[in-house]
Amino acid sequence: MILLTGFEPFGADSINPSWQAVQLAREILRREGYTAEAVELPCVFGESVDVLVESIARYQPNVIVCAGLAGGRERLSLERVAINCDDARIPDNKGQRPIDEEVVPGGPSAYFSKLPVKAALRNLQVAGIKAEVSQSAGTYVCNHVFYALMHHLAADTETRGGFVHVPYSAEQLQAESTAPSLPLGVMAEGIAVIARTAVGTGLDVKLSAGAIH
Template identity: 70%
Template sequence: MILLTGFEPFGGDSSNPSWTAVLLAREILRAEGHEVEALELPCVFGESAAVLREAIGRLRPELIICVGLAGGRDRLSLERVAINCDDARIPDNAGNRPIDEPVIPAGPAAYFSTLPVKSALRALQIAGIRAEVSQTAGTYVCNHVFYTLMHELSSAAVAAQARGGFIHVPYDEAQLPRGSAAPSMAARDMGEGIAVVVRTALDAPVDAKLSAGAIH
């Protein structure tokens, strides 16, 4: 079982490309014979984490990939690190705006993704889909969900049977006004990119040793 999650719209947008891309990836992967469920998370601190935990407990997936929007980026970002910090620049969809609060009190400072991010990067490049390994998932609801996911997967009951991580996607080019210069990507490419990451995670128990770091 594979679980893919995206987010509802936030920040005044009428749609969220993370959810569009997840639905496309689900259909691509189901057509290949994979058992895949898709879940739309609320863009709300706390509530998003609770919905994710419930789905993990109910579905017992072997692979969980959460997806969110990173407006301003022009490629898929394979997130490497989730940090134990909620620090909201804007309120969430329920009006919450935590500042310098832990995602999990007494939790570790950070968790690393257990996806083979370097192998996935190489597979995406071969597929002609723009991608990068990102060193920060921010401090908004995306990171909140990413940290929650990795905290759940760190438990002895889950860690032996599941892997997971987070992908940020750009704006969907179809949702931008005509002539907009904002970085974007076609939704179909985002969906195929997520499917590439899923295939790689299922096939690569050990990550490739490639340079994909950052100087700043």
């Protein structure tokens, strides 16, 4: 069972391509014979985690791929590290703006993704989809969900889970926009690649994908 999540719109955006992309990815995976579900998370500290945990309890997934929007990035970003820090530059959709607060009070400083991020990167590259390994998921609701997911799965040796950021979709931008983007269909196929890789890969591969800064 594969669980995919995306977010509702936030800030000044009227749509969120992460939710659109995971819905399309769910359909791709279902056509291939996988059991897959997609859930929209509120862009709200706390509530987003509640919906995620309730969905995990309901669907009992083996693989969880959460997605969120990182406007300005050029490619799919496989997040490697979730940190125990909420530090919101803008309020969430309920007006909350935590600053320098822990996601889980007393929790570890960070968790690594349980997805095989290097194998997924390789498979995305083979598929011709722009992708990278990212060392920071930020400190907004995306990282909040990522860290809470990893904390939830900390003692679970069977379930694989992690987070991927997507850029703006080409469909949502105005014609004159110069912001980086990807077509929704490409993002959806990329998320499906990540989910397939998590299902079919044991140990992650060693592949250079680090960053100098």
